[in-house]
Amino acid sequence: MFEVLFQKLDEKIKLTEEERQLCKSFFTPKKLRKRQYILQEGDVCKYIAFVEKGMLRSYTIDDKDSEHIIQFAFEGWWISDHFSFLTGEPAVYTIDALEDSELLLLSRQAEEQLLQKIPKFEKYFRILLQNSLIATQRRLIGSLSQTAEERYNDLITGCPTIPQRVPQHMMASFLGITPETLSRIRRQVASTR
Amino acid sequence: MFEVLFQKLDEKIKLTEEERQLCKSFFTPKKLRKRQYILQEGDVCKYIAFVEKGMLRSYTIDDKDSEHIIQFAFEGWWISDHFSFLTGEPAVYTIDALEDSELLLLSRQAEEQLLQKIPKFEKYFRILLQNSLIATQRRLIGSLSQTAEERYNDLITGCPTIPQRVPQHMMASFLGITPETLSRIRRQVASTR
DNA sequence: TCACTCTCTTGACATACATCAATACTTTCC
DNA sequence: GGAAAGTATTGATGTATGTCAAGAGAGTGA
Known part of the structure; x- marks a missing residue:
C-alpha cells in the first residue's frame, strides 16, 4: 500500500527504515470507487491525499454550471484544496475519483506530527508546493498566450x-x-x- | 529600511527584538531606478526580493516578442523566479522596476542560515508559497472561464x-x-x- | 524648445472559439 | 436485453477578441 509513496519520497528525501515505519503511522489508507467524492465544495478539506493507485481530479463549478478542472492526479501525485486544508475555510474545489482508486490520507494533525517527528518533510512539502506553483504559472501563461x-x-x-x-x-x-x-x-x- | 518587512512579518509570525536584529543581518538592501533589471531571462536568479518601496514586475517574452506579465510586486510583496532560485537553472522570467524602488535581497545562502537560526521562517515562507499558489490558481480559472x-x-x-x-x-x-x-x-x- | 518615444484611442476587418442543435455510438444498470 | 445516460462528432451561426493602421496627447531628453 505504501510502495508508490516511498518511491516518490526517495526521489526527494532519504528516509531511514525506522523513519519509514514511523511515517506509515501518520497516513490513513482509503479506497474510493469511481465517481466517489473525497471533497465537496463547501465542506472543509480535512486531508491532503496521496494517490497510490487510480486517478482523481479537482474542479470548480462556475455560476453557469460549467466545470473547470484544476488538476488531474495520477498515481504518485498529491491532491487537496490547500487553502481550505490550511485555513479551515469551506473548500472552493470538489475532488472526486475518475477511476477506482487507493489513497493515503494525511490529516492536519497527522501532518503536524509528521513534520515534527521527521523534519525532512518540511523540505519535501516545500518542494511539492514550489512545483505546483511553477506548473500553475506555466499553465497560466499558456492560457493567456497560446x-x-x-x-x-x-x-x-x-x-x-x-x-x-x-x-x-x-x-x-x-x-x-x-x-x-x-x-x-x-x-x-x-x-x- | 526594514519597516515594511517587519510589519508584514508581524502579520504571520511573532519575532522577538533579538530575532529582528539577527534577521536584519541576512538581508542586503538595494535601490533600483525605474526600468532597471534585477533579473534577466537566462541569468540565474540569485535572490528573492522583498519590496520595501516602489514596484516591480516579472514577465516572460514569447516567441512572437510579446510580453506576458506574471506578477506585479508592490510594497510588502516578494518577487523572484522561484524555480531558478531553487534549482540554479537559468531564469525564464525577467524582473524589472516600474518605479524607483527599494528592495531587501535574500540570497540562497542567507535564506538557509535564516531558516536555520529562526525556524519560524519555515512557516512564513510556506504561507507565502501557499498564497502564491492559491492566487495563481484563481487567476488560471479566471483566464479559462471569464x-x-x-x-x-x-x-x-x-x-x-x-x-x-x-x-x-x-x-x-x-x-x-x-x-x-x-x-x-x-x-x-x-x-x- | 523641439524632436522623439511612449501611451492611449478609434476604426475596419479577420479569426478563434462558443453556442445551439442534431445524430450516432458506447457504457451503465435495472 | 433494453432503456437511459454519457460521450463524441459535425454543421450553421454568433461573438469576443486579435490584428493592422492611423492619429493625438503626454512625458522625456538633448
Missing part, C-alpha cells in the same frame, strides 16, 4: 497517456475549451500528419 | 490603485489581452455607469 491547439499539444506531449484515461470532454474542461472545439482540434491535428 | 471584462473588473476590485501606478498596456499584458481590447473595455465600462 491557442487551444497549442495548449492541447503541450498537454499531450507532457502526458501522452492522458487520452486513454480521461474522457475527452474533461480534457476540454482542463484546457478551458468546449468539447466541440476539442473534437475539431483533434480532427485537425490528425489530418495534418 | 471574459476579459470580468477579469478586468476583478483586477480593479482587488487592487483599485493599480490604474494609477501601472500603464494600461501592462495591465493588458497581465490580463492576457491586447492594449486595444483593454481600451475598448474601459470605454464600455465607463459608459455603463
Whole structure:
C-alpha cells in the first residue's frame, strides 16, 4: 500500500527504515470507487491525499454550471484544496475519483506530527508546493498566450497517456475549451500528419 | 529600511527584538531606478526580493516578442523566479522596476542560515508559497472561464490603485489581452455607469 | 524648445472559439 | 436485453477578441 509513496519520497528525501515505519503511522489508507467524492465544495478539506493507485481530479463549478478542472492526479501525485486544508475555510474545489482508486490520507494533525517527528518533510512539502506553483504559472501563461491547439499539444506531449484515461470532454474542461472545439482540434491535428 | 518587512512579518509570525536584529543581518538592501533589471531571462536568479518601496514586475517574452506579465510586486510583496532560485537553472522570467524602488535581497545562502537560526521562517515562507499558489490558481480559472471584462473588473476590485501606478498596456499584458481590447473595455465600462 | 518615444484611442476587418442543435455510438444498470 | 445516460462528432451561426493602421496627447531628453 505504501510502495508508490516511498518511491516518490526517495526521489526527494532519504528516509531511514525506522523513519519509514514511523511515517506509515501518520497516513490513513482509503479506497474510493469511481465517481466517489473525497471533497465537496463547501465542506472543509480535512486531508491532503496521496494517490497510490487510480486517478482523481479537482474542479470548480462556475455560476453557469460549467466545470473547470484544476488538476488531474495520477498515481504518485498529491491532491487537496490547500487553502481550505490550511485555513479551515469551506473548500472552493470538489475532488472526486475518475477511476477506482487507493489513497493515503494525511490529516492536519497527522501532518503536524509528521513534520515534527521527521523534519525532512518540511523540505519535501516545500518542494511539492514550489512545483505546483511553477506548473500553475506555466499553465497560466499558456492560457493567456497560446491557442487551444497549442495548449492541447503541450498537454499531450507532457502526458501522452492522458487520452486513454480521461474522457475527452474533461480534457476540454482542463484546457478551458468546449468539447466541440476539442473534437475539431483533434480532427485537425490528425489530418495534418 | 526594514519597516515594511517587519510589519508584514508581524502579520504571520511573532519575532522577538533579538530575532529582528539577527534577521536584519541576512538581508542586503538595494535601490533600483525605474526600468532597471534585477533579473534577466537566462541569468540565474540569485535572490528573492522583498519590496520595501516602489514596484516591480516579472514577465516572460514569447516567441512572437510579446510580453506576458506574471506578477506585479508592490510594497510588502516578494518577487523572484522561484524555480531558478531553487534549482540554479537559468531564469525564464525577467524582473524589472516600474518605479524607483527599494528592495531587501535574500540570497540562497542567507535564506538557509535564516531558516536555520529562526525556524519560524519555515512557516512564513510556506504561507507565502501557499498564497502564491492559491492566487495563481484563481487567476488560471479566471483566464479559462471569464471574459476579459470580468477579469478586468476583478483586477480593479482587488487592487483599485493599480490604474494609477501601472500603464494600461501592462495591465493588458497581465490580463492576457491586447492594449486595444483593454481600451475598448474601459470605454464600455465607463459608459455603463 | 523641439524632436522623439511612449501611451492611449478609434476604426475596419479577420479569426478563434462558443453556442445551439442534431445524430450516432458506447457504457451503465435495472 | 433494453432503456437511459454519457460521450463524441459535425454543421450553421454568433461573438469576443486579435490584428493592422492611423492619429493625438503626454512625458522625456538633448
